[in-house]
Amino acid sequence: MLAAGGALVATSASAATPLRFDQLYGAWTVEGLRFSAEVEKLTGQEVAMRGFMAPPLKAEADFFVLSREPMALCPFCSSNADWPPDIVVVYLRRQATPVDATVPIETRGRLERGSWTDPATGFVSQLRLRDAAFRTV
């Protein structure tokens, strides 16, 4: 799996490497998560992730949260406490109309890792997709 992913990246730099939610973190512990070898390797490269768009605050957004499962609640509306730990923040290349939280989507963007606080919202994330676009699948 790992080797196949590496070969794909090596042969086709412009193609997005598929990355699944269960590949994001190599270890889950009470004292924190650790990035997986795949994430370490793919950082800075174009990846494709499938998931669900958490209900955004605005009708038009260039920023949304990609989650593994459809989010039942709008986490922005309650508290950070409601977010699952394995989310990915997506920064879109251009604004788009959000899709329903139950519709599976595929997002492509440049993978960025490490703690980062969004200056506009104060939202803290560990993994982001930059210059991203999405489509329903």
Place this chain on the structure above:
Amino acid sequence: MRRLLATTALLGGLVAGLLPGAASAQTIFPINRAEILAGSRFDVKVEFAGVVARDALRVTLNGKPLDEAFGKAAEFVEREDGQAASSLVLRDAVLATPGRYVLQASDGQNTASVSWEVYAAPGQRRAQNVILFVGDGMTVANVTAARILSRGIEEGRYRSTLAMDNLPRMATVGTSGSDSIATDSANSAAAYNTGHKSAVNALNVYASRARGTLDHPKVETIASLVRRQLGMSIGIVTTAEIQDATPAAVFAHTRRRNDYIPITDQLLAAQPEVVMGGGSASFLPRSTPGSRRADERNMIDAFRQAGYVFGDSAESMTAAAADPNTRRLLGLFNLGNMDGALDRFYLRQGTVGRFPNQPDLTEQTRAALQVLSRNPAGFFLMVESGSIDKFNHPLDWERSVYETIMLDNALKVALDWAANRDDTLIVVVPDHNHGMSITGTVDDNRPGTEMREKVGVYEQAGFPNYPAADARGYPPRVDVSRRLAVFFANFPDYYETFRPHLEGPNVPAVAQQGQANRFMANERYREANPGGLLREGNIPRSNAQAVHTVDDVILRATGPGSERFQGFVDNTMVFRAMAEALGLGR
């Protein structure tokens, strides 16, 4: 379940004794008819409708000027939070002598007054220890279903009873708060821990008009009192995040229960001897993936520096508790809420794959008792089965029933521990109700394609065919052909599948497109469940889940002081009975 709660700025208590024409009279905290334990600390606050001149104020307690009555000066705030309204605040007030007190506040034009009862234990201390078990959102139906699934029923008689069935004292408990007949876990747990009634979302504070969530008038918890006055140890054991409302009510003070980071910091300041549950995310520095903090403090390290032994699994917790030198124990077993018994033992859903070594509530209770009983001065221990509520909210009754059985198993550990002592008051109480009820059974072998036709009512219900419980007290399967038919009184739009959710906890409703606060039935359950039923919700569409109900809940108790519980009691009586059993206020 944490819920989106409107933080209303002004939820003042009812003020009796208003003089005629006092439409904009003062609001006073503690509120009218408050019951206050003699010697306990509380903040007094008088909120005036507008800006008033300090020298026009006349605030008295039983006719004496306030400062004189409390032996300390109140702070006058001319413009509270920059608003055109004045307040008078007196922190850490104490009334040592039982009796009736009337606080009257006049701004020269309007006068308002409240009356308080200050009480003390009628006799000497009778309980060395107090253990408070909270079944969060535990309904009568939860207990009945727990007995059916765990003990079995044949020709109308149960094969045996639950541990909680055998406690000698019972009472029905009113759970309403000062703001509403319907309460939440913060407000109701605060009543148990302080004896004061407050508002939804509030933890051990009165809901004043203060802007800051940490600036509201505080009231003292039983944990603080027993440590300060009796040198007792404090234990907090839960399956929820340790910052969740019920465990936080043992130590925290905030108007907003979702203040998880301030609550974590208050936990460190309070330093209960035993702390066990989920919620490590709020302990981790921001740069650590999984953290929920906005700063770089590592709170697990801070606890270690304060002398705590840290355990992150059943094994490390048990080993730490067994060490006779362990006096302080921090056990955190999940980043978020711990998984429930049905998932941990049988279905392996939820986060069990990521956190496979979470302890059971019985093991947590046993470890807590081991550590706490090392203090000869006694202890106060709160044990919560938090996910009874977390699974009743999404209508996932099988999971909530397994959490009820787990609570009963943990109670059994405590009853066995206390069996030959007669010095430990044990109380088991829900904090509020849910609209859950058992209608009969669902029998897959009944005729029809629509699942509702398979619901057996009256004599067609018969008895369910769950396999006998295993050594842990749970049936190893819930997907049987004749199972309980359980429905809820209130619900969002959802698909009723008439089947257990083996794939993971139920998510009845999801947000509608572009409308973050409007929920619709979760379509994932439609095609997978032929014969299922779309039920149109009966509560506002802003609710993604079922909400608490207002019905009384059933309290059970044993040990010295438990005789206080009989008939109907208010939720504040839980605090009062514990305080009286400990001889407080004298």
